[in-house]
Amino acid sequence: xxxxxxxxxxRRRDIARFRRFVVAGLxxxxxxxxxxxxxxxxxxxxxxSGDAVRVVDGLDSFETRSxxxxxxxxxxxxxxxxxxxxxxxxxxxSSFQAPPLLQIERGAARAFGIRCYCVQLNGIIGRDxxxxxxxxRRSLSKPVGPGKLDQVVGGGLPIGVGLRDNLxxxxxxxxxxxxxxxxxxxxxxxxxxxxxxxDICDDEVMFNYDLVLPPDFTPVNTDGEVAGFEPxxxxxxxxxxxxxxxxxxxxxxSLIDFLIRHGVVGPADPDYIAICEGLWSVPDAAGEMAA
Amino acid sequence: xxxxxxxxxxRRRDIARFRRFVVAGLxxxxxxxxxxxxxxxxxxxxxxSGDAVRVVDGLDSFETRSxxxxxxxxxxxxxxxxxxxxxxxxxxxSSFQAPPLLQIERGAARAFGIRCYCVQLNGIIGRDxxxxxxxxRRSLSKPVGPGKLDQVVGGGLPIGVGLRDNLxxxxxxxxxxxxxxxxxxxxxxxxxxxxxxxDICDDEVMFNYDLVLPPDFTPVNTDGEVAGFEPxxxxxxxxxxxxxxxxxxxxxxSLIDFLIRHGVVGPADPDYIAICEGLWSVPDAAGEMAA
Numbered sequence: 001x002x003x004x005x006x007x008x009x010x011r012r013r014d015i016a017r018f019r020r021f022v023v024a025g026l027x028x029x030x031x032x033x034x035x036x037x038x039x040x041x042x043x044x045x046x047x048x049s050g051d052a053v054r055v056v057d058g059l060d061s062f063e064t065r066s067x068x069x070x071x072x073x074x075x076x077x078x079x080x081x082x083x084x085x086x087x088x089x090x091x092x093x094s095s096f097q098a099p100p101l102l103q104i105e106r107g108a109a110r111a112f113g114i115r116c117y118c119v120q121l122n123g124i125i126g127r128d129x130x131x132x133x134x135x136x137r138r139s140l141s142k143p144v145g146p147g148k149l150d151q152v153v154g155g156g157l158p159i160g161v162g163l164r165d166n167l168x169x170x171x172x173x174x175x176x177x178x179x180x181x182x183x184x185x186x187x188x189x190x191x192x193x194x195x196x197x198x199d200i201c202d203d204e205v206m207f208n209y210d211l212v213l214p215p216d217f218t219p220v221n222t223d224g225e226v227a228g229f230e231p232x233x234x235x236x237x238x239x240x241x242x243x244x245x246x247x248x249x250x251x252x253x254s255l256i257d258f259l260i261r262h263g264v265v266g267p268a269d270p271d272y273i274a275i276c277e278g279l280w281s282v283p284d285a286a287g288e289m290a291a
Numbered sequence: 292x293x294x295x296x297x298x299x300x301x302r303r304r305d306i307a308r309f310r311r312f313v314v315a316g317l318x319x320x321x322x323x324x325x326x327x328x329x330x331x332x333x334x335x336x337x338x339x340s341g342d343a344v345r346v347v348d349g350l351d352s353f354e355t356r357s358x359x360x361x362x363x364x365x366x367x368x369x370x371x372x373x374x375x376x377x378x379x380x381x382x383x384x385s386s387f388q389a390p391p392l393l394q395i396e397r398g399a400a401r402a403f404g405i406r407c408y409c410v411q412l413n414g415i416i417g418r419d420x421x422x423x424x425x426x427x428r429r430s431l432s433k434p435v436g437p438g439k440l441d442q443v444v445g446g447g448l449p450i451g452v453g454l455r456d457n458l459x460x461x462x463x464x465x466x467x468x469x470x471x472x473x474x475x476x477x478x479x480x481x482x483x484x485x486x487x488x489x490d491i492c493d494d495e496v497m498f499n500y501d502l503v504l505p506p507d508f509t510p511v512n513t514d515g516e517v518a519g520f521e522p523x524x525x526x527x528x529x530x531x532x533x534x535x536x537x538x539x540x541x542x543x544x545s546l547i548d549f550l551i552r553h554g555v556v557g558p559a560d561p562d563y564i565a566i567c568e569g570l571w572s573v574p575d576a577a578g579e580m581a582a
Binding site: 095096097163186187188189190191192205207260261262263266267270272273276277279 | 386387388454477478479480481482483496498551552553554557558561563564567568571
């Protein structure tokens with residue numbers, strides 16, 4: 001096992017399992033064949049062919065698409081699709097900057113293979129000596145990765161919320177980091193992945209931030225999403241990441257980027273170039289898997 | 292003009308201009324057709340076909356290959372090939388970790404499209420207030436990029452020299468940074484490119500380092516490779532990079548990575564995701580251009 005294995009996990013694909021999800025002529029997601037076939041039952045909403053699921057042309061606005069797709073999703077939820085309902089909406093768009101074509105419940109976004117965006121925070125402990133960071137253990141009630149190790153703060157980006165505002169909100173909820181402190185977080189880059197796990201295609205861009213926390217600050221969770229926090233030396237983060245999958249699979253990407261930027265993983269690592277390449281090669285949702 | 296233009300410049304290719312350079316069955320470079328045809332004149336050294344230039348199988352050791360290829364290169368140099376002779380050798384290998392298959396004069400390495408490795412140092416000025424870094428102007432006598440703007444220290448990696456030792460040597464020669472200070476440089480990642488300019492294919496991996504320099508330290512060049520140094524706010528670095536090609540083309544990559552890591556280029560930039568992707572997607576010398 002190695003850091004590169006963590007990256008390879010986030011690069012696994014079996015595109016034969018999926019059809020493109022197309023809205024307004026633009027590819028915006030990946031839908032497994034089983035769900036695609038079920039969507040044939042909503043001919044007023046979806047036009048399903050052998051290679052794509054298209055939102056029908058008659059639905060030609062953000063509002064009409066969101067309502068029609070949302071109604072279908074609620075019906076499917078009653079049939080047991082989409083575990084992990086969140087009562088939160090993600091934007092569906094052809095790029096991060098593009099205006100949303102519709103919004104979709106977060107709990108269904110994964111099954112539609114929508115590109116999601118999140119903020120991830122490295123909570124650096126501002127103390128001399130060996131560099132340390134706060135590591136969280138995810139609550140057992142989390143729909144994704146219950147009990148896995150995590151960064152101090154991280155969260156998906158709901159529609160209509162800016163990255164910085166989302167970071168400040170998550171800092172408060174997940175770790176009781178005051179807004180004045182959270183505002184000092186520095187953007188340090190983005191890592192991305194497109195990976196497939198069974199009938200789910202996860203396509204995500206992670207916006208990474210570093211924040212130096214005062215040595216007397218201890219994170220306290222308020223929203224029930226974190227079971228606890230521990231201060232870890234960065235060398236321990238590296239060792240545990242390399243040894244197995246104790247960390248949530250995508251958090252591993254963000255943390256490897258952190259270790260690279262802070263020199264804890266350096267050029268003496270035989271995988272250094274491959275790690276740098278793998279971390280940052282953002283998969284093109286519209287191209288790479290289309291083949 | 293934009294930061295993304297600087298990255299796109301380093302991603303330009305016209306593979307139809309080149310044949311693979313193959314040693315011991317391994318692709319290690321790119322040779323333009325004109326040079327490839329001239330190499331037919333050395334049948335004891337090179338086997339030239341329509342799609343590749345191979346070092347002949349009879350040359351089966353590092354020593355025999357280096358001598359035979361080196362002799363041919365000296366002959367060609369007399370004919371005017373290979374401007375910019377350096378009296379320094381680069382390793383030719385199938386990867387950074389692999390044992391070298393031969394060594395080749397640095398001045399000829401570009402014409403053979405050998406993957407090169409270099410160290411690049413960001414000299415951060417350790418002073419409160421707006422972050423600043425030392426920017427160099429390259430000497431007009433440099434064979435590559437005379438007069439262009441540059442980082443405080445940077446240098447190609449000669450065969451048999453470690454990255455860290457090379458960095459310390461270049462720090463002394465290029466900027467009079469004492470070894471004890473240079474040793475504090477932190478590796479912060481690698482960026483790579485594979486770009487084509489006329490009959491030259493540049494394939495390079497840049498190992499980046501950050502070093503905080505004391506506010507009373509002023510770099511002084513000793514090897515004639517730098518015309519002068521100036522302290523620049525990072526916002527000025529960003530503006531000049533975005534405005535045109537005043538910086539050496541590959542130094543731009545290393546500096547954009549620096550600006551991303553330090554939050555000077557942030558997610559509000561509409562090209563942020565594309566920049567992160569473009570910076571780090573290391574081209575696979577053995578694959579991508581082979582097509």
